[in-house]
Amino acid sequence: PGGAAGASGLRAAQRHGNVCRSGSGGSPRMTLRLDLLRHGETELGGGLRGSLDDALTELGWQQMRAAVANGGPWERIVSSPLQRCARFSEELAQRLSLPMQLEPGLQELHFGDWEGHSPAQLMETDAEGLGLFWADPYAFTPPNGEPVIDFSTRVLNAVARLHKAYADERVLLVSHGGVMRLLLAQARGLPREQLLQVVVGHGALLSIQVAADGVITEV
Structure with a gap:
């Protein structure tokens, strides 16, 4: 977005294949380096964007350009398909002559009736629900929203696909605050109640690596 159960649950998800383990024939594969870039400021400002496809503001473009100015080098760019990520990714890929692909599994959590x-x-309007979600996002789902456990599975499966395809590469992954919080909480071994306490600002650039055994660590 308790306790040790939340962290162990995510590790169990890795052990059951949500994060790639080894290559064919049981031979280990090398680590995948993922540089995680959150999109910049968008037109909805401080609202819960989720699946809403709002555009970057000019400041948002500036934040993302500044974040990658001294980053890399990358072999490729992988992006959420939402325009606040994809349009910048397209621009950067063209400028750096890198392959770029969209990965739907890296979209933000769908907040249901809370979106916007x-x-x-x-x-x-829903102080009780917001309080429950903040206290433990795995235990409370916004009305008509995506359960965080499903979101977690979706994101980790996307990471598994990337590891299978690009192990030993350094990849720029352009995505959302929720996706980055999930991966960083996993890397830091945080209990599930602390998911929403992971700080990821607009234009933040942070790095993780996914090992051959599926373990995610922060770089």
């Missing part, structure tokens, strides 16, 4: 609303607005 700010936390301040939700405090007026």
